[in-house]
Amino acid sequence: MKSQDVRIWEIRRNKSSKRPSYEVRWKVAGKSFSKTFRTKALADSHRSSLVKASRAGESFDTETGLPDSMTEAPPSLTWYEFARKYLAMKWPHAAPNSRDSMNETLTLVTTVLLEKKPGRPTDVVLRKALRGWAFVHCSTGEEPERPAEIANALAWVEKASMRLTELKRPAIMRGVLDALTLKLDGSHASPETVRRKRAVLSNVLRYAVEVGELTENPVSAVQWKPPKIAKEIDRRVVVNPDQARELLTALTYVGLYKRARGRRMVALFACMYFGGLRPAEAVGLRIQDCELPERGWGRLNLHRTRPTVGKRWTGNGAVHDHRGLKNRSEDEVRPVPIPPHLVRMLRRHVKEFGTADDGRLFCNERGGVIGSSSYSRTWEDARALALTPEQFASPLAGTPYDLRHAALSSWLNAGVDSAEVAERAGNSVEVLLTRYAKCLDGRQEIANRRIEELLGGEPAEEPDEEEEEDGSG
Template structure:
């Protein structure tokens, strides 16, 4: 039944019935501590959602490197990951190591100064061991601090186009000059890092990510590397014989740490082999007659690079000959004295399972640290005290330098020496010009003879 009273005129619904002129609160809601708890819980939930969204965005930025085309500007870090994916299969294991070091140095410069920066040690470890290696480790396998560091890097990396700023470019070039401890790196190390950066910039230009070369406008020079062999490292035949004898006395007779390496060092001297060539020599590739000259056919090297950088996960990278197309061979004559040393080594120690003449106690490929340690101990035994602290044959590689210098001074045709050594004649004569004592004496004699004709 209608009462004749409009709902808006019901008691309590007109402002006149509310002294403060405010509408009443709906039932079921109260003021006080419980209300504050609800607001705090809602804020915490919203904050957690925001953090998750930021992390998802960072993960997406880390995983997606983009194409570099169009209006989207790719970050340096994302570009570096893409460049590494392209470059990695094309380069040797040692070059992968050098590329990794260069990208790590550049990336640390290309980070904005944003709060939350990880310490330098963590940044280097995250970039070197997790970001710039292939196959790239799964993100969940990384330690939490590494994951957070890489997210921070992906979020704060400068755009690739910032390289067009001369100030940024100069900072990058300066970083390539230095080692981790802040000291100036060797010229050869600087050159390798700079070449990595140059190749990366060229790739960015090729892919349309940069319009021009940002390096062209920077006046920057790297100190020249020493290409000539220091004559002080060259040992004469008598000194080498003394050193090889001393090698056989290193370590106990039973373990034969030194005795099993005599043939390795002898190959570096008498055949001019590089260390990575000598450790890879196999019996099927050798001709070792009982008398006279022998021969070895070189076609593979075992360069020590590190398990992280090789495709096989082994310490050594199996490659072709240095500076030659894959599959090419190089025959090297073996003098009778070397043939006798190798025959004795095979008779005493046998060969490795794959036919290698020189191997460690477990039959594995010889590591640099193994034969380098033996060589330094042998120098203490085989050299006079006044020569121990000199550069004379300070490294195993100096045996090869001594060999090539001896051949040239013996009057062997440089073209023949270059063929045996696996060098070009130009490189050979440039490197060993200061070591040609015999030729200098011959030249002096001829000059003096000419002068005597006018006396």
């Protein structure tokens, strides 16, 4: 407890000891305290500090008898110690992808905040130790035995890690922020990657303030601006309807004589284009979530996703996470109407390939979840078949996610109400209007043609002077 009820007495000489000593006595909230010094000068200095704090209106601790200004601060944790403490707090409640991002950022910052001490491990070993061991939380509380190389590397990190309070120095903080902008090879990271890592770092430092390790977030003391993030989708990645159909057709030829790899995924990619689904939503789609009538429009009732994240981050040994929809509560459902063409494709897919044991429409030949690396390779093969060499070398439909971009852009450009598009896509209206409205491939040509028609077409060619003279004779 704290109190401002303080009484301080004059210094008293202690004559009972062989050597003279001097005692400072005071009370805090009626509780007596004293401290003995060998010289009167030391005692007078201590008493003066108490009096000064009392006159300044400081509160005194009823346990130690001292004001805050005279309380010795506990030794600051090292960055490495605090980062591990933060990880243990955050890990159980974080999604697998968030765990991966947190691990990556803590590893990077730790390598920056190391003092020059002998015995430093190689960069490869250092990163392996931090990324694979130090910043992976064990839910059972018992960490597996570390190989000697890893144990030695982490023992060195414990000794070489700077104190957390060193981040108060603007030069140190700026060095950390600058490191977020670079890849391992020294090239520039994407603005989105920088934003994500900076968000993790800011969260760590806010926690340090929350638990009293720092008095304020040191980021605020540095005039540093992150790279700007492009708000609009690159229109070069968005296919038009003809290109989308050609790509879906090309998928049927991928792996034609080997497990029908492409044909198994035609309907998967069609869900991204005709339904606007995110890849992880399409991968997790189950037959019991689908309304597929024989005629007319159908409906997909989305409520689970299966993103690929890796065994290290899920905590249960599974490669894929099993979670609710992005930016929605755990059990919220998003209904998505789908056109008759997609309904027919899904019905054909189920008839030809069946479903997995848990009802998933899309699975590999063993019934497992289709991984992002698998469907990404298949998509790249389809691009090589469907696109011209110039288009293949361009960003056009460079990733499966670009099919979703094309879907939302097409809906908006067709005049569908933005609120309805937002509801189907699981985005906000603001995101749609900011990112998607200008993306449809070929939209400029349509606009140019309409402007040309408005202006009355090409102007008539004027005859040259010689033709005019010849005609006058």
